[in-house]
Amino acid sequence: MPQSPQLLRRLLRAKDRMDAASHEAWSVARLAQVSAVSAAHFARSFKQAFGLPPHRYLLARRIERAAALLRDTGLPVTEIAYRTGWQSLGTFGRVFRDITGRNPGDLREREQAALPMPVPECVARAVRRPDLKTAVSEKRRAQAAARMAHQSKEAT
Numbered sequence: 001m002p003q004s005p006q007l008l009r010r011l012l013r014a015k016d017r018m019d020a021a022s023h024e025a026w027s028v029a030r031l032a033q034v035s036a037v038s039a040a041h042f043a044r045s046f047k048q049a050f051g052l053p054p055h056r057y058l059l060a061r062r063i064e065r066a067a068a069l070l071r072d073t074g075l076p077v078t079e080i081a082y083r084t085g086w087q088s089l090g091t092f093g094r095v096f097r098d099i100t101g102r103n104p105g106d107l108r109e110r111e112q113a114a115l116p117m118p119v120p121e122c123v124a125r126a127v128r129r130p131d132l133k134t135a136v137s138e139k140r141r142a143q144a145a146a147r148m149a150h151q152s153k154e155a156t
Contacts, residue, residue, distance in 0.1 A: 010035040011049050022061040023085035063099050063130045070104055071111040077104045099130045
């Protein structure tokens with residue numbers, strides 16, 4: 001069912017707020033208040049409109065911003081974690097690795113060693129955007145299952 005233009009404008013208002021201040025704590029209740037709809041309706045409508053639940057969208061923005069800071073600055077990883085809204089360095093590192101496949105320090109080394117590409121910034125950002133089509137916990141379960149299958153093959 002297509003969403004009304006008024007609802008889409010309200011959802012975009014919340015999305016824009018998350019984009020502008022991804023380092024802040026954005027609960028579904030707070031985002032729903034920005035959009036002037038109920039929390040349940042907001043969560044459902046946001047996922048329908050943008051393809052991701054609000055929490056995953058926020059995670060993607062935070063990881064995207066952290067990757068840009070790692071690539072473009074010399075800030076310590078701890079400072080980058082706190083600037084991008086993480087309260088725990090351990091959680092930041094684990095989620096960053098789960099989403100990007102690399103530790104923050106490894107990503108920094110690889111990105112800084114790569115030659116600059118002559119492509120528009122919007123294209124470079126789109127390529128670097130984290131893939132959050134599946135939940136982090138789902139990715140962990142799939143990786144654990146793959147490890148178990150590999151170990152059982154080695155045992156035989």
